[in-house]
Amino acid sequence: MSLTALRGSRDTPDARGTRGTRRWTSIGDGPTPTAGRVLAYAVLIGLSIVVLAPVVWAVLSSFKSQSELAQVPPSPLPSSLRTENYTGALSSFDFALYLKNSVIVTVGATLLTVVINTMCAYGLAKYNFRGRNLLFLVVLGTIMIPLQLIFIPVYQMAAQLGLVNSLWGLIIPPAATPTGVFLLRQYMLTIPDELIAAARIDGAGEFRIFTRIVVPLSGAAIAVVTIFSVMWRWNDFLWPLIISQDQSKYTLPVALAQFNSQLVAPFNYILAMSVVSMLPVVIIFLVLQRHIVRGIASTGLK
Known part of the structure; x- marks a missing residue:
């Protein structure tokens, strides 16, 4: 050519x-x-x-030694990958117990949060009753209340119910979240009312409509509430510190804070355990990120 x-x-x-x-x-x-x-x-x-x-x-x-962490200016890379930080931290305190408590509290509170918030959002989105909008505004108004203001009354109620110094006290009180109700309610508004009406005409009960139609169609929003709940419960520090009076009921954030309060704080161990505590949240976020983006993008369309 x-x-x-x-x-x-x-x-x-x-x-x-x-x-x-x-x-x-x-x-x-x-x-x-x-x-x-x-x-x-x-x-x-x-x-x-x-x-x-x-x-x-x-x-x-997390792979550096104490002397490397104290260097000025600090070096960005460790001289060697010191896995002794992880093994030493695991042997220094009962990491398995605190990890088990965190997993139980996070899984239990997340399941309870999803169930309560989904049912509440369904009632506010698909049932017409007097005062529905006012009730929804009250739920939204609770978002503006700082948690520190309600710790004392919540603690008193937990003490009267015998939930102090127990894992149930870490799971039940913070289960209902107004943010989750808002996200789910806004997403459920996009579900056609005609679909629910057709199911009622076909003889489906309310619980069946909720579990077989509304919940599957709200999967993206439920994924958003799930990851938010996992992050909140896994990283929560103040409420577990207040409600747990025995070290056997401590979660990972409380245990790490106690580990940091020693006379000579082993920062290399603290960093190693902090990295380990971050892994579950990162993995869950990577698994659910597509649903999270779709759920947030679809929230508030109506």
């Missing part, structure tokens, strides 16, 4: 963009990105680095 033919083939309309601009010569065949899009990507990448930098620093520092 001659040089003229090659030039002609490169200048054909197929080799150009829709507006006469050349397309990417890399893997993709999309149009050349604008300067605004490039700037937006650069800003997003920079913000991602800012958010991930402390996490990466904590993971790398």
